[in-house]
Amino acid sequence: MANQNTLPLYQKNWIKHRFSRAMDSLVLLLLFMLLGYRVCSHNIYTFPWFVAFLCESWFTFTWITTISTKWTPAKTTTFLDRLFLRVPELPQVDLFVTTADPVLEPPIITINTVLSLLALDYPANKLACYVSDDGCSPLTFYALVEAAKFAKHWIPFCKKYNVQVRAPFRYFSDEVTANKNDLPEFGQEWLKVKEEYGQLCRKIQNAAQKSNPCQLLGEFAVFSETQLRNHPTIIKVIWENKEGLSDGVPHLIYISREKRPEHPHHYKAGAMNVLTRVSGLMTNAPFILNVDCDMYVNNPKIALHALCILLDPKGEQEVAFVQCPQRFYDAVKDDAYGNQLVALPMYIGGGFAGLQGIIYAGTNCFHRREVIYGLSPDEGVQNSKDFGFTNGTLSEKELVHKFGTSRGFIESATHTLEGKIFKTKDSLLKSLDLEAESQVASCEYEYSTAWGKQVGWIYGSTSEDVLTGLEMHTKGWRSEVCSPDPMAFMGCSPQDNLGQMAQHKRWSSGLLDIFLSKHCPIFGTLFGKLQFRECLAYIWITNWALRSVPEICYAVLPAYCIITNSSFLPNKEAGMWIPATLFVMYNISALLEHVMTGLSVQTWWNNQRMGRITTMTSCFFGFLDILLKRLRISDTVFEITKKDQPSSGGSNNKNVGRFIFNESLIFLPGTTILLVQLIALVTSWWRWLTLVKNERAYGVGEVFCSAYLVICYLPFLKGLFGKGKYGIPLSTICKATVLAFLFAHLCNGTATN
Ligand SMILES: O=c1ccn([C@@H]2O[C@H](COP(=O)(O)OP(=O)(O)O[C@H]3O[C@H](CO)[C@@H](O)[C@H](O)[C@H]3O)[C@@H](O)[C@H]2O)c(=O)[nH]1
Numbered sequence: 001m002a003n004q005n006t007l008p009l010y011q012k013n014w015i016k017h018r019f020s021r022a023m024d025s026l027v028l029l030l031l032f033m034l035l036g037y038r039v040c041s042h043n044i045y046t047f048p049w050f051v052a053f054l055c056e057s058w059f060t061f062t063w064i065t066t067i068s069t070k071w072t073p074a075k076t077t078t079f080l081d082r083l084f085l086r087v088p089e090l091p092q093v094d095l096f097v098t099t100a101d102p103v104l105e106p107p108i109i110t111i112n113t114v115l116s117l118l119a120l121d122y123p124a125n126k127l128a129c130y131v132s133d134d135g136c137s138p139l140t141f142y143a144l145v146e147a148a149k150f151a152k153h154w155i156p157f158c159k160k161y162n163v164q165v166r167a168p169f170r171y172f173s174d175e176v177t178a179n180k181n182d183l184p185e186f187g188q189e190w191l192k193v194k195e196e197y198g199q200l201c202r203k204i205q206n207a208a209q210k211s212n213p214c215q216l217l218g219e220f221a222v223f224s225e226t227q228l229r230n231h232p233t234i235i236k237v238i239w240e241n242k243e244g245l246s247d248g249v250p251h252l253i254y255i256s257r258e259k260r261p262e263h264p265h266h267y268k269a270g271a272m273n274v275l276t277r278v279s280g281l282m283t284n285a286p287f288i289l290n291v292d293c294d295m296y297v298n299n300p301k302i303a304l305h306a307l308c309i310l311l312d313p314k315g316e317q318e319v320a321f322v323q324c325p326q327r328f329y330d331a332v333k334d335d336a337y338g339n340q341l342v343a344l345p346m347y348i349g350g351g352f353a354g355l356q357g358i359i360y361a362g363t364n365c366f367h368r369r370e371v372i373y374g375l376s377p378d379e380g381v382q383n384s385k386d387f388g389f390t391n392g393t394l395s396e397k398e399l400v401h402k403f404g405t406s407r408g409f410i411e412s413a414t415h416t417l418e419g420k421i422f423k424t425k426d427s428l429l430k431s432l433d434l435e436a437e438s439q440v441a442s443c444e445y446e447y448s449t450a451w452g453k454q455v456g457w458i459y460g461s462t463s464e465d466v467l468t469g470l471e472m473h474t475k476g477w478r479s480e481v482c483s484p485d486p487m488a489f490m491g492c493s494p495q496d497n498l499g500q501m502a503q504h505k506r507w508s509s510g511l512l513d514i515f516l517s518k519h520c521p522i523f524g525t526l527f528g529k530l531q532f533r534e535c536l537a538y539i540w541i542t543n544w545a546l547r548s549v550p551e552i553c554y555a556v557l558p559a560y561c562i563i564t565n566s567s568f569l570p571n572k573e574a575g576m577w578i579p580a581t582l583f584v585m586y587n588i589s590a591l592l593e594h595v596m597t598g599l600s601v602q603t604w605w606n607n608q609r610m611g612r613i614t615t616m617t618s619c620f621f622g623f624l625d626i627l628l629k630r631l632r633i634s635d636t637v638f639e640i641t642k643k644d645q646p647s648s649g650g651s652n653n654k655n656v657g658r659f660i661f662n663e664s665l666i667f668l669p670g671t672t673i674l675l676v677q678l679i680a681l682v683t684s685w686w687r688w689l690t691l692v693k694n695e696r697a698y699g700v701g702e703v704f705c706s707a708y709l710v711i712c713y714l715p716f717l718k719g720l721f722g723k724g725k726y727g728i729p730l731s732t733i734c735k736a737t738v739l740a741f742l743f744a745h746l747c748n749g750t751a752t753n
């Protein structure tokens with residue numbers, strides 16, 4: 001029998017998506033045929049023909065990166081039972097939670113996430129939870145203080161009855177849970193804990209309603225003279241597991257880093273780096289789990305599953321981070337706004353997993369602290385990990401240049417990089433050298449150090465997550481997906497199209513920023529250790545915003561052709577079946593992927609439609625944002641997504657899924673494209689009445705494309721006639737009308753020339 005201790009702790013299985021592969025290849029073949037057909041049709045070289053050729057070349061290139069990414073998907077299985085045989089003592093894990101705004105991110109959501117983390121199925125004396133509050137909010141702090149009191153009842157309750165969902169708002173929203181357990185005392189305890197949770201919520205609600213939430217007395221006095229962007233560091237140990245009880249409540253620490261108006265704070269990446277340093281001084285766990293404030297733990301054993309991968313003999317040498325999928329609760333029916341990201345991560349994410357590894361998605365991710373400190377895999381496998389910190393080969397100056405001036409931090413980082421166990425000091429509070437911790441959380445600490453460049457979360461993009469993961473892959477690390485059943489984490493997705501559009505704009509601009517920077521994946525392959533197909537996959541993802549330009553051009557082509565009585569599709573010749581088959585095949589393939597993932601046909605359609613709308617609006621604005629940033633006209637900002645208070649009783653509101661509009665310019669391109677198509681369709685109808693068939697240069701293809709776009713933009717069409725927030729503002733309609741008629745006029749101009 002094989003030695004139990006040498007058995008792998010996880011296994012990677014390759015999935016065979018044969019059907020999906022066949023369909024994708026067919027689509028690629030058709031794209032090549034279309035391009036070939038265009039090149040060969042010398043007799044009809046026209047302007048729209050040429051524009052179509054350029055756009056389709058881009059689509060073909062994107063499709064090649066898509067196929068390459070999806071081609072060899074993989075899934076991992078973890079073996080929890082083997083973990084305990086291999087590791088007699090579980091390692092420490094530091095838990096990071098970020099929050100930034102008590103209004104957009106209600107503290108009740110944050111504390112639910114924190115409670116679910118504190119209640120992980122893991123020895124409590126091996127956990128420490130650090131909450132970064134970029135909102136510097138006494139309310140958030142108050143909520144955490146109260147939550148820590150409640151945790152003393154909540155955690156034993158969860159562990160005693162093996163509760164699965166350890167975020168109380170979710171657990172108590174399900175009335176049937178009370179009857180699931182037959183133990184007589186369960187019902188009573190359930191009621192008691194529920195009542196306590198109710199009290200906790202009421203306390204927080206009451207505090208939120210006061211203008212001065214906590215009277216700013218005692219512990220809260222530090223908040224009395226703070227402003228959002230101008231305040232000193234606040235670090236508070238809310239709860240300390242002093243006795244080191246493995247079944248107690250883990251440490252809970254609140255951190256609001258120093259902010260000064262003249263210092264850039266680098267948004268979430270900056271917050272993560274402060275958390276890394278403060279925790280380095282306090283607990284210095286070798287593993288870090290980071291979640292956004294809304295991502296509660298849905299599978300209490302998730303830390304154990306992730307450690308199976310990170311502590312596996314092979315994983316230990318190769319895997320930098322373990323990413324768990326993002327899923328959302330209270331999803332809008334049939335994914336009306338196309339932001340649930342279910343089918344896409346399944347195919348694309350699975351594909352990434354089969355290559356060098358999944359991207360880092362910013363939340364639900366387990367990191368190795370040493371990798372965050374910039375370690376490469378070849379340094380990691382050296383038998384004696386000695387970087388010359390202790391024997392003094394690395395000069396004091398180099399260390400300070402890398403990690404900053406804190407002696408304590410350099411010492412703890414040295415421990416981490418040399419693979420030594422960090423001996424936690426007797427007591428957090430006793431060791432709490434506030435000066436040292438405040439020093440590493442100050443806004444000047446990172447100046448002329450490697451933080452944000454080679455160490456920690458990398459700065460320069462609003463998609464700091466993908467950038468940080470890419471840097472790790474470029475160093476040669478791999479990453480793995482961990483998706484045990486039940487789903488590891490659940491979070492909150494935007495509940496309306498405004499949130500969805502802002503989020504996609506931030507993602508697409510942040511990703512394009514990466515592509516255009518010195519961290520570009522192409523350089524990663526040329527000069528680093530990013531594997532070729534992983535590079536293609538990163539190109540696929542970072543080019544999102546660029547896609548908007550050819551898509552908008554392609555969307556106005558049918559209208560252009562109808563208005564100018566020309567054509568861009570091989571309408572009348574034998575080649576017509578190529579684009580027609582391409583359209584049908586592409587849609588069937590996407591539809592089947594949705595259905596096979598267990599999603600409805602309506603969800604497929606909503607995703608298709610939102611795909612068109614998002615690319616031409618949010619991604620286009622993401623593209624413009626980066627253009628302005630490169631021209632040094634304006635910088636990109638991290639707009640926080642609003643997290644709605646959890647709904648009770650489900651949403652049967654008839655307006656769910658409807659688009660809402662405001663004065664934002666983001667609605668202008670969509671409205672204009674819709675109006676242009678409407679003008680084209682009216683023109684086409686008029687031509688149909690007045691021209692004989694042979695005089696019409698365009699055919700069914702162009703009219704179909706125009707009509708298809710109108711159907712995709714149905715939410716905008718409804719918006720033209722909607723009232724209040726459901727209607728597109730008159731000013732936007734006027735601007736769009738002017739643009740649309742200008743376009744029609746220019747078309748006519750080019751046609752008569
Ligand atoms: O200045 C800031 C801004 C944001 N955050 C936190 O960042 C997280 C993510 O922000 P959110 O508005 O929820 O953005 P999402 O689009 O939902 O987040 C996704 O995309 C981000 C990158 O754009 C990643 O950082 C996230 O982890 C990922 O879940 C939240 O916990 C915020 O509190 C900060 O700590 N400081």
Ligand SMILES: [Mn+2]
Nearest residue numbers: 292294492641
């Ligand atoms: Mn979020």
